[in-house]
Amino acid sequence: MKHIVYVSQAEHPFSAWELANLLETSRARNVSDGISGLLIYRLNPEYNRGNFVQAIEGPEAEIDSLWSRITRDNRHHTIVVVQEGSIEARMFDGWSMGFKNADAEDLAGFAGFSDLGSDTFWSDISPASAAGALELLRNFYDGA
Template sequence: MKHITYVSQAQRPMSQDDLAGLLEHSRARNLQDDITGCLVYRYNDDYDRGNFLQVLEGPEAAIDDVWRRISSDNRHHTIVIIDEGSIEERMFSNWSMGFRNLDAEDLKHAEGFSDLGSDAFWAQINEKNLSNGLELLRSFYDG
């Protein structure tokens, strides 16, 4: 199995509807392709821009395929891979796509929403396979 963690900048600030649509599409596709992971969106008022941080894991061919789609997606740019490599077990085995919008409290009740600062979130993570990308995810949330 393979994992990849990346950050990128949103082309424009994402509305709650934009994020909900992205999440719905991603979950359906990831379920079909046996991909799990977590997506974080953070809007920064000071710079009037949003950023994504995403961890994906699954079969190597599926990750390579989704990466081609992500890399050419015009909803974001300045894509930087933080970590990638092989894993023996999934960190997010129960999530087709966990999601966190750090600014939209209304999405709190969306299926799959998790508070990255909660004990419940980290209890779901397979700490045995904690990657550099997941450590970055933790610091991204805490920062």
Template sequence: MHYVIYVSQASTPMTAADLESLLSFSRASNTEKGITGLLIYRFSPDTKSGHFIQMLEGDESAVRALYARIMRDKRHHTILPLAEGESPARMFGEWAMGFKNVDDTLLASLPGHSRIGESTFDAAAFENSNDKALELFRIFHDAP
């Protein structure tokens, strides 16, 4: 099972309607392509910016094609790949696209928390270490 994990910054903050539209389209399209995953969105009121982290999993060619389309999507920028690899099984097999809209309180409680676009964000910390990115998704997957 191939997977890709990336982070990005929203071009403009996403409204609830924007997120619902994105998820509705993504879930239908992903089901068709056999892709599962999780999208996490966070709006930061202090910087008035939105950020995404997403994991996609499925057939390698389908995941790579979707990721290439995501890279061209104008709804976000500063797309940073965090991890890519193979896993023996799906982590999110039950979700065509799971979703969490998180706030600062929740994120601040996670190990290694930092904000993309700020000096505390260290993309290099994720390089060659899929474990940190995968652990973040496990936390959200296992949360009640």
């Protein structure tokens, strides 16, 4: 199996309806493709900018196909892969797409937290800083 964890910037701040629509579509497709994962959305009101963090996992061919759709999706841009590779077991087993609409208070207490809405996040990100990205996402989701 394969996994990818990435961050991206929303093209515009997403409404609750847009997020619900995105999840409904994604979850249905993920179930049929054997993909599991987690999506976190955060609106930074200071910059009026939304950001996504997503982890996807599943069979390699299906992940590659999904990744192709993700990178062509015009609802977001500035896509940065923070972790990618093979996995032996799923971290998000049974989650067609776990979801959290996060705010700063939700995130600030977690070790390794970086403000995805800040300009410095995009200049400081590197693959070396992504160690443990899946575990951070899982701990956040489990603790939130």
